[in-house]
Amino acid sequence: MVLVVLFLSIFTFGLMKMAPGDPVLAILNSDEMIVTDADQAKLRSSLGFDQPIYVQYGQWMIGVMQLDLGTSYMSGKPVWNEIAERLPITLQLTAGALLVMVGISVPLGVLSARYPGKWPDQIGRIFALIGASIPSFWLGLMLIYIFAFKFQIFPSGGMGSVSQMILPSITLGFTLAAVYARLLRAGLIETLSKDYIRAGRARGVKEWRLLWLHAFRAALIPVMTVFGLSLGSLLGGAVVVEILFSWPGLGSMAVDAILSRDYPVIQGYVLLTGVLVVVLNLLVDLSYYLIDPRINQGKRESG
Amino acid sequence: MVKPLLSIKNLIVLLAILFIFLAMGCSSENSSTEKEGTTKEEKNVKMIFSFKSPNMDPHTVFTPIRAGVTETLLKVGKDSHIEGWLAEKWSTKDNVTWEFAIRDDITFHDGTKLDAARVKASLERSIDVNESLSGSLKIKSLEADGQTLTITTSEPYPALPSELVNPYTSIVNTESEKEIGAEEFQNAPVGTGPFKVKNFIPNQEVQVSKYNSYWAGEPRIDEAAIQFIEDANVRALGLQSKEADIVYNLPAEGMKAIEQDKNLKVESVPGLRSHFILYNQQSANVSNVKVRQALNLLIDRKSIKDDIMLGHAEPANGPFNGTLPFGLSDKVQELNVEKAKTLLNEAGYTENADGSMEKDGKPLTLELITYKARPELPLIAQLFQSDAAKAGIDVEIKNVENADTHLAENTDWDLATYSNNTSPRGDGSYFLNTAFTDTGALNVGKINISALNDVIQELNTTNDAEKRTNLTKDAANIINEHAVHSYAVYPNIIVGVNKRITNWEPTAEEYYILTHSMDVK
Numbered sequence: 001m002v003l004v005v006l007f008l009s010i011f012t013f014g015l016m017k018m019a020p021g022d023p024v025l026a027i028l029n030s031d032e033m034i035v036t037d038a039d040q041a042k043l044r045s046s047l048g049f050d051q052p053i054y055v056q057y058g059q060w061m062i063g064v065m066q067l068d069l070g071t072s073y074m075s076g077k078p079v080w081n082e083i084a085e086r087l088p089i090t091l092q093l094t095a096g097a098l099l100v101m102v103g104i105s106v107p108l109g110v111l112s113a114r115y116p117g118k119w120p121d122q123i124g125r126i127f128a129l130i131g132a133s134i135p136s137f138w139l140g141l142m143l144i145y146i147f148a149f150k151f152q153i154f155p156s157g158g159m160g161s162v163s164q165m166i167l168p169s170i171t172l173g174f175t176l177a178a179v180y181a182r183l184l185r186a187g188l189i190e191t192l193s194k195d196y197i198r199a200g201r202a203r204g205v206k207e208w209r210l211l212w213l214h215a216f217r218a219a220l221i222p223v224m225t226v227f228g229l230s231l232g233s234l235l236g237g238a239v240v241v242e243i244l245f246s247w248p249g250l251g252s253m254a255v256d257a258i259l260s261r262d263y264p265v266i267q268g269y270v271l272l273t274g275v276l277v278v279v280l281n282l283l284v285d286l287s288y289y290l291i292d293p294r295i296n297q298g299k300r301e302s303g
Numbered sequence: 304m305v306k307p308l309l310s311i312k313n314l315i316v317l318l319a320i321l322f323i324f325l326a327m328g329c330s331s332e333n334s335s336t337e338k339e340g341t342t343k344e345e346k347n348v349k350m351i352f353s354f355k356s357p358n359m360d361p362h363t364v365f366t367p368i369r370a371g372v373t374e375t376l377l378k379v380g381k382d383s384h385i386e387g388w389l390a391e392k393w394s395t396k397d398n399v400t401w402e403f404a405i406r407d408d409i410t411f412h413d414g415t416k417l418d419a420a421r422v423k424a425s426l427e428r429s430i431d432v433n434e435s436l437s438g439s440l441k442i443k444s445l446e447a448d449g450q451t452l453t454i455t456t457s458e459p460y461p462a463l464p465s466e467l468v469n470p471y472t473s474i475v476n477t478e479s480e481k482e483i484g485a486e487e488f489q490n491a492p493v494g495t496g497p498f499k500v501k502n503f504i505p506n507q508e509v510q511v512s513k514y515n516s517y518w519a520g521e522p523r524i525d526e527a528a529i530q531f532i533e534d535a536n537v538r539a540l541g542l543q544s545k546e547a548d549i550v551y552n553l554p555a556e557g558m559k560a561i562e563q564d565k566n567l568k569v570e571s572v573p574g575l576r577s578h579f580i581l582y583n584q585q586s587a588n589v590s591n592v593k594v595r596q597a598l599n600l601l602i603d604r605k606s607i608k609d610d611i612m613l614g615h616a617e618p619a620n621g622p623f624n625g626t627l628p629f630g631l632s633d634k635v636q637e638l639n640v641e642k643a644k645t646l647l648n649e650a651g652y653t654e655n656a657d658g659s660m661e662k663d664g665k666p667l668t669l670e671l672i673t674y675k676a677r678p679e680l681p682l683i684a685q686l687f688q689s690d691a692a693k694a695g696i697d698v699e700i701k702n703v704e705n706a707d708t709h710l711a712e713n714t715d716w717d718l719a720t721y722s723n724n725t726s727p728r729g730d731g732s733y734f735l736n737t738a739f740t741d742t743g744a745l746n747v748g749k750i751n752i753s754a755l756n757d758v759i760q761e762l763n764t765t766n767d768a769e770k771r772t773n774l775t776k777d778a779a780n781i782i783n784e785h786a787v788h789s790y791a792v793y794p795n796i797i798v799g800v801n802k803r804i805t806n807w808e809p810t811a812e813e814y815y816i817l818t819h820s821m822d823v824k
């Protein structure tokens with residue numbers, strides 16, 4: 001894990017420095033204020049931009065070792081504070097999206113698997129197609145248009161109340177749900193045709209028990225694998241949805257930082273998401289044992 | 304047949320559980336916004352700005368002055384003349400020692416009286432906090448005596464009043480910063496404005512409530528909320544749903560729907576910005592003034608105004624908007640392909656068999672840099688490309704992410720579309736100094752005209768307002784004559800307003816937005 005993160009940080013640091021531009025003009029606010037070349041040069045050297053890249057990287061790395069991510073050039077605040085300010089927002093959005101995702105994909109996936117080829121399955125298929133092909137910014141705009149403008153049920157943006165949470169959560173959760181409903185359906189159909197399910201049926205085990213306790217668990221494995229990946233990207237911030245609903249989460253922080261070349265913030269962000277993804281995937285791997293005990297015992301039993 | 308039914312039952316149970324979870328979420332998070340429910344007599348206004356604000360520190364962001372929380376010593380009036388605000392009047396004999404008479408009837412939000420000592424402390428804080436202020440104010444020392452503030456500048460500096468209009472020099476009570484702590488002060492600065500911060504959420508929203516003992520009269524509205532929304536379409540929908548009363552920077556495509564709504568109107572006022580084309584003096588292609596003059600004739604300013612800006616702009620005749628006292632009154636240059644061709648001929652170019660201009664067997668091909676941060680600039684670039692083709696000039700458009708850096712670090716470009724606030728504080732000296740002098744940070748085309756330098760130098764040491772106006776005009780004429788920039792249009796400031804708002808209109812400088820005189824029907 002340390003290796004992954006180290007590689008990640010070297011890679012982004014290098015890329016960042018190769019990209020043209022630096023934050024000096026933005027810090028000096030040249031769009032409104034008289035700025036001279038001398039001012040720029042002074043600030044550049046005080047920020048250490050005149051030193052070789054490896055020195056700059058080394059200085060940053062030493063800070064990270066001491067759990068100091070540096071301070072943002074733009075706001076002057078420690079990067080930790082910047083992240084701490086925005087992480088709860090992203091967590092809230094992620095939680096909302098997951099709720100919507102589970103709420104849509106589980107019933108839809110199970111129904112489609114129970115009645116393959118029948119109308120619930122058809123609906124699921126159409127839904128998945130729509131969900132996978134609608135870009136989230138358009139879905140978000142349409143939701144705002146319908147619910148905030150036409151019916152005026154929900155506010156168009158902002159955060160804090162639950163009514164303000166619903167539209168962003170649906171926007172983000174909907175597209176995810178489509179994929180997961182199909183994944184779940186495929187998994188369930190496969191496991192429902194397994195011998196142990198048939199054996200269970202023959203023994204007169206109730207169908208709902210078979211479905212929820214036996215088939216569902218086995219079908220969750222592939223779902224969890226993908227889930228780990230998308231949870232990582234969700235926590236990294238959903239830029240489009242954040243900007244659309246003006247939720248200043250991690251994603252929009254990263255975009256702002258990249259546009260203004262706020263190096264410490266970019267580095268801190270990459271480091272954080274890197275660690276998050278690695279940890280999440282580890283947790284997902286561990287969850288396999290919980291979901292499917294067979295993994296632990298080897299494939300001894302097979303119904 | 305009974306079996307599937309059972310699974311459906313389970314689904315229902317599952318859904319019910321989900322709903323309970325949702326409901327639980329409701330009850331726990333609702334508390335913060337419940338308070339917004341107000342009594343009927345209260346007058347509330349909601350605005351949407353397009354720019355985010357990470358904090359409310361008046362010395363690093365403009366939001367406090369825009370939200371009516373803080374004020375500066377001087378302000379720009381309607382006709383771009385500088386007038387007194389917190390300082391009633393000011394005077395200087397030698398452009399070095401300045402005396403400002405601070406109004407006697409002003410209190411901060413916490414009730415403390417405003418005097419010169421507090422102004423001094425506040426200015427010192429702003430220079431301390433903001434990197435760029437020490438260079439722009441050139442203050443050597445500050446002296447406070449009762450209501451009189453004496454500023455001594457490090458050199459004769461006639462532009463000082465204009466620089467004190469800068470929102471970054473807003474006056475705050477630094478004493479209360481010590482009391483409530485820096486963190487808290489950044490979110491709710493104690494100023495002198497008609498409104499005080501009630502609640503601030505970084506990058507999202509600021510709510511303000513009126514300050515009853517505001518010196519210029521009690522504010523008409525009780526509370527206002529300003530939301531920061533970056534997406535233009537969402538902003539437009541916010542206005543259309545009547546959620547917001549005032550919305551800044553509407554998207555061009557949403558304007559029609561708003562104009563059709565009889566409760567809403569679109570205010571389009573001349574701004575202080577210019578969209579223009581700048582030429583690289585280091586490029587052999589455009590270093591000839593005749594070529595630049597020819598290119599200047601190939602900008603279809605009327606079409607840019609009507610088709611690209613959809614009417615919300617004025618065709619430009621110089622660096623500064625013609626409505627400003629130092630704007631030029633010259634006629635706007637029309638598209639003139641024939642004359643452009645003649646000028647190119649004079650510059651030694653001849654039309655070849657394919658209809659393109661060439662010199663010494665080499666066709667005239669220009670690289671035009673543009674960037675997307677202002678969506679109309681690439682469109683202006685395309686229009687220019689097609690009009691230049693009529694005169695036999697081949698323009699290649701290159702879209703870059705960060706124009707400032709690209710232009711500064713490369714020397715092989717010929718032209719660039721650019722946009723600048725050319726008179727941010729009721730004065731042209733900012734733009735002239737940054738974009739045309741040797742040391743200016745925005746002089747990427749390496750412009751160096753001795754006549755222009757002289758005028759700017761003289762302007763920098765002239766105090767008399769009328770003389771300054773004339774000098775700024777002279778500078779604009781020299782710029783036009785040498786065609787070092789080709790000014791295309793002055794974009795308007797576009798604000799959507801609900802008609803229930805009265806006694807308010809957007810201003811060109813975009814500093815003074817929430818005022819004490821704004822009212823609602």
